[in-house]
Ligand SMILES: Nc1ncnc2c1ncn2[C@@H]1O[C@H](COP(=O)(O)OP(=O)(O)OP(=O)(O)O)[C@@H](O)[C@H]1O
């Protein structure tokens with residue numbers, strides 16, 4: 299049985315797709331057979347970031363409609379043979395996704411994969427709700443600013459009430475906070491919320507802080523998930539996230555240039 | 568005449584086939600129940616002012632007031648010899664979304680008008696709704712045998728979510744901005760309140776809110792509201808909120 303992870307946020311442009319690609323690659327590189335699904339029907343970003351846009355023949359909706367088999371639609375990643383991408387359709391609109399259809403695809407994938415990453419579209423409407431409905435875990439991607447935090451909070455409310463787990467009275471979705479595009483300098487200038495601020499408002503388990511980094515843009519330009527750029531700060535931060543998710547202990551980094559903030563973070567409040 | 572008789576005959580026939588299994592049993596039973604109904608105690612006969620205040624109140628908590636029954640109390644008006652246009656008053660109340668179901672403290676003429684509007688009269692000797700002493704007596708030995716419930720909520724209340732308790736409400740996690748916690752009794756919050764808390768809904772003036780960190784958007788007891796811009800309490804300090812002579816008191820614990 300696969301573990302289904304939704305990468306979600308409410309607000310758009312906060313780094314969901316960047317995160318989905320990085321996490322999927324990270325898990326696959328650790329030897330777990332992983333599939334990453336683009337739920338952003340009509341926009342199709344994930345395949346660009348994964349560098350497989352020219353290999354897209356069939357997509358998620360073709361599979362839901364029975365026009366292609368999963369094996370025909372899944373694209374094996376060029377860098378890691380444990381990683382598969384299920385791209386979104388660029389030509390259809392969001393209504394083409396149905397809950398039953400999504401459920402069937404996830405069920406089929408579950409037989410063969412260990413992790414399934416669902417890259418959610420922005421918003422809290424149908425598309426985002428379908429992406430999270432079957433999830434076991436949620437990575438809530440948040441930028442350190444008020445509107446993003448507020449939207450994440452809203453999404454968390456939906457996760458706890460409108461998911462399959464909630465509706466069938468199972469153990470709730472495990473929620474993790476991923477603070478991305480974090481810039482300690484701007485936090486210091488009070489232009490951004492600090493990790494503490496966000497933690498206090500959302501009271502959520504912090505899985506990692508991804509710094510604002512040029513390497514992210516470079517990575518997406520070259521079609522390689524940033525986690526493969528092992529020298530970059532963002533790449534390392536994503537590696538930490540994957541390790542923490544898998545249960546390894548590793549201290550948080552990239553929160554501040556100065557050491558010692560760590561104590562402040564988890565010290566007494 | 569003929570037509571209506573035929574119609575009646577048809578109806579009777581249909582009823583007797585549909586409800587065959589009930590034959591022999593009485594068609595109804597009259598029982599006494601006690602309800603808690605908001606009472607609109609009028610202090611002014613200025614219909615414009617009443618309308619405005621009502622609209623504002625309903626807007627703040629549309630979920631409780633929309634379609635809520637209300638009893639009109641005009642005793643104070645009569646004591647002060649302030650005449651009131653009952654028909655227009657009822658229209659205003661309906662426009663605000665509430666449904667008048669009774670008149671209290673009316674004089675003979677008013678009672679007659681109310682009856683014409685299909686609104687029953689209540690005498691002051693048989694109070695309906697809030698009359699704190701009475702209400703308590705009812706609580707003490709509930710006719711239905713129901714125990715006032717206490718709801719415990721341990722997870723964060725997120726923006727857009729709403730928690731309701733028919734009795735007291737105890738919350739152990741933060742309440743986000745844009746979230747709402749509502750109780751017919753007291754509310755105890757052992758965390759930060761950033762959203763809204765409404766205790767004593769709809770009319771329990773004895774209810775209180777206890778909160779270990781008040782950063783609320785709005786607090787209310789029995790429909791008496793205060794919004795954050797009026798709070799003087801410092802963040803991070805435990806406070807209690809209660810009603811004193813119709814005004815909300817926020818006080819350190
Ligand atoms: N850590 C980072 N540092 C710098 N830029 C970043 C970082 N994370 C994401 N970005 C940039 O932010 C933009 C949005 O990222 P991304 O597409 O991953 O967000 P998204 O949440 O998937 O957006 P959408 O809601 O449109 O799907 C991209 O241009 C990306 O390069």
Ligand SMILES: [Mg+2]
Pocket residue numbers: 314315316338343417418419
């Ligand atoms: Mg995206």
